[in-house]
Amino acid sequence: MAKKSRTKARDVASNDPTAEGSVGPRQPCPCGSGKRYRACHGGAAGGPAAYVGRPFEGMPSECDVIAMRELVPAATAPLTIKGSDRTVVLASLLPMAAPAMVRASGEIWLGLQVQHNFGDPSRDLGAVLTAALDAEEGVVGLVEPPGPGPRLQDLVEDERLTITVHDGFDFWLADVEDTSSMGDALEAANSAASPTAKLAQVEGAYWTDVGTKEHLRWVMPEPEDALLDALARVHAAGGDALVEGGRLVGMFRAHGLLTPVWDLPLGTGPEALEDPASDFAQALAEALADDSPLTSEQRAARSGLANRQVTIR
Incomplete structure (x- = not known):
């Protein structure tokens, strides 16, 4: 009986839509302190201020x-x-x-x-x-x-x-x-400081050269579930490489938004990404507007993308 009660309590906590960022008390605090959430921003009154999952929401930029x-x-x-x-x-x-x-x-x-x-x-x-x-x-x-x-x-x-x-x-x-x-x-x-450039034709996309390879990291404002569905549709259609030899390798979360990351061949540079990124943004917008159920191939692509977590830097 006790085991069942504990399981039920965990389920209720994890499904509570009012929970800050849906972070469990024993999970690492999203603030990056290394402490468990309940010992940091999920603590009792008098502890750190409540964690805000999307602090810059509403800002045009x-x-x-x-x-x-x-x-x-x-x-x-x-x-x-x-x-x-x-x-x-x-x-x-x-x-x-x-x-x-x-x-x-x-x-x-x-x-x-x-x-x-x-x-x-x-x-x-x-x-x-x-x-x-x-x-x-x-x-x-x-x-x-x-x-x-x-x-x-x-x-x-x-x-x-x-x-x-x-x-x-x-x-x-x-x-x-x-x-x-x-x-x-x-x-x-x-x-x-790694060489970095902001793409001009799309919002929130930044090219960088870390020496051994180049990356494009693109902060996207759409809700996570809808964005993952749309990325899966574009990925399954083979439309996410951007440039020859480029590859969407995963994504990370930052302040409530997903940031997809591409690996790029050395020598690509930011200029070569402008038109492909604009085309990708158009394809992504069309995929976001598609409310049909995902196909089995698209569901597999979504699962793979969701599991590819990469580091921020």
Whole structure:
């Protein structure tokens, strides 16, 4: 009887649609702490803030913000702040992984790739940006959970971002006269940054060269189940190679969205992917609109794709 009760309890928990991200209490916490969910963001009151599975939902450039946070070494995008004329720049990574920096000019740089994670990256960014708007020159950050308050979506205008992908981190020194103290740090950061480019014809797709091979990593906004069905339809039809020798090798989840990953032959480069990616996006849109049951071949393709989990970096 006890065994049956425990099984029933697990089933109820796993099927509870209100559960945060459908994460079981004994599973690893999605925040990446290495702790079990119940000992981290799934803990009792007084513990870390509740984990938010899709923190940037609703932003017109949600896919690009996720890519800047998780995939792109060096990129920037200007932000328009509601009710303020301050110049604010969203950056993938700032020196020392600083959450924000108020420059001598008064310009604010807001960093996405940071050391802390209090459960809702958008709320963290909102708290840092709010503090930076009131701060003097220097680094601004968080040392404890920010508590309730505005999220990034609440503070910025509802408009698409203009993303600039940089070859390295020289933009760190754009308004610095004496760069001698930053030389070593800049050299180390630049040497660790893989060449990366944003595709122009589709949203959220980034090419990178990691030395031994090239990849295309494409953050997609569609709901996971519908996207997997559509990818399976295109895959079964042989329409997902993009270029000769290219291969859709799997996908990973980042901030609530799936990111399919392609392996590409060395020498492909981003320009060769533009038209094929646009054609693929059209085929995917048609597959998303197809509500007919999957064929046996498509179901097999879906199962294979769902099981191909790859690492983010």
